Amino acid sequence: MTLTRTLTGLAMTAAVLTAVAPSAAHATTGSQETATTAVQWGPYDSPGHGARAAGSLKALGEDHAVIPAAATARISGRLQDLTRKSSTCGWAVFRITYRTKDGNLPFKHHSVRNCSYGTPKPFTFTYRDVYQVELKVCSEGKAAKPSLNCLYAESWKVVYLSK
Structure with missing residues (x-):
């Protein structure tokens, strides 16, 4: 009797797996895979600790069917100026690498200043x-845009990289 129950249970399990497996396989291969990624970043300080930035990034619609994958990224945060000098500002400079229609990966800068x-x-x-978001935090004199020293000295911190 025990052997009969075991065989009946195995037969029922095999029948269920056979019925479900083709549907699940079709669901993953028949549609584009998109993902949502949420990342907390920071706090990051500037050299000399004159500024600090921290925040979050949410990437929506990462399409893994296209290489390199790309998403819509919403970046938010807070930038603090930690110097007491009125002539100095804190900068958070983001380097956003994006995918063009022809597959190239150029970048642009987005800067936030707090004085x-x-x-x-x-x-x-x-x-x-x-495709990728990188960050640098700098502390320097008041200006309309970050200096070349801020942009090209030190290394960038990777906040997000599409997988």
């Missing part, structure tokens, strides 16, 4: 077709 000591500046921005 108010002790008052964190919130920011949020969104980019489409994002």
Whole structure:
């Protein structure tokens, strides 16, 4: 009797797996795979600790059917100026690498500046077709844009890389 129950149970399990497996296989191969990624980044300090930035990144619609994959990235955070000098500002400089229609991966910079000591500046921005997001935090004199030293000295911190 025990052997009969065991064989009946195995037969029922095999029947269920046979019925479900083709549907599951079709679901993963028949449609594009998209993903959502949420990342907390920071806090990152500038050299000399004159500025600090921290925040989050949410990537939506990462399409793994296309190589390299790309997503719409929403980046938000807070930038603090930690120097007491009114002539100095904190900078958070993002290097956004994006995918073009022809498959190239150029980049652009997005900068956030805060010149108010002790008052964190919130920011949020969104980019489409994002492949990679990198960050540098700098502290330097007031200017309309970050200096070449800020952009090219030191290394970039990788905040997000599409997989």
